[in-house]
Amino acid sequence: MLPRLSCCLLVLLSFTQLLAQSCTPPVETETSGGNLPGTKESAFWQQQLRFPRVRVAYAAAGPGVANLLRTHYLDARRLEIMMRAIKTNRELEVWARNQNGGPFELLQTYPLAATSGKLGPKRRAGDYQVPEGFYEIDRFNPKSDYHLSLGLNYPNAADRALGEPHPGGDIFIHGGEVTIGCLPITDAGIEEVYLLAVAAQAAGQAAIPVHIFPFPLTEPELAKRPASPHAAFWRGLMPGYAYFEQHHDVKAATQPVASE
16 A cells, blocks of 8 residues: 555656646746857847848747757857868858867858859959958858858958959858859858858957868879969968868968969
C-alpha cells in the first residue's frame, strides 16, 4: 500500500509542476523569439532599424541568423565576420568568430545569383568586371536599388595604381539576381548577410574584410593559366590567400601593388 501511495504522490506532483509551467507566461528577454541580441543597447542597430527594409529583414531573417550563430557558439555581441568570394566557385562565403576567439570558421555560403565579366581584376569603369583582391565593407545601404547592399572600398591602392585613370566604383554585395560587376546573392541572401554585418559592426568590428579571388590561388591552378596577362597580379595575391587557408585569419596588410 505504501509504495502505491508514494507512486501516486509522485505522479500528482509531476502533473502539478507541468500545469504550473504551462500556465506561467515565458519571461521576456532580449533574445526571446530568436531575435539577435544587442539591438536595444546598440546605437548602430537602432540607426539601421529606422529603415523599413532593415526592419523587414530583421523580422524575416533575424530568427534564422540568431539560430545560425547559436549553433556555431557565436555571440552576436562579440561577433566578427569576414567574407570571401572565389569566382569559379560562384558563391560568397561568410566566416565568423567571437572577438579574441581564435580562427574564423565557415558560417554560411550564399550562391551568386549572377556573374559578369571574366577572370581577372577590374581595371576601368564599365568593364563589367568583378574586382579581385582584398577589400573591406565601407557602406551600409538600406535603400539599395537591389533591396539591401554592402559597399566595397573599391578601388583600393592596387586598383588605383594598376587601373586606368577612371577605374570605376560602386561595387556592392547586394540582393537581386542581376549584376554588371557586383556580387548579387538574392534578396533572401542579402538579408542574412546584411544582418550579420550590422551585428558585427554593432559589436565593434571597425573593418569587415572581403577577399575576392578568380579561383583557388594554388600553384596547380596558376599552372593552368600560364599565358594570362594577370598571372603576375594573381601571384601577388597568393600569400594572402595561402595565409587565410592555413590560419583562417586575416593579415593586417595583404594587398600587393604589383605590375601586370
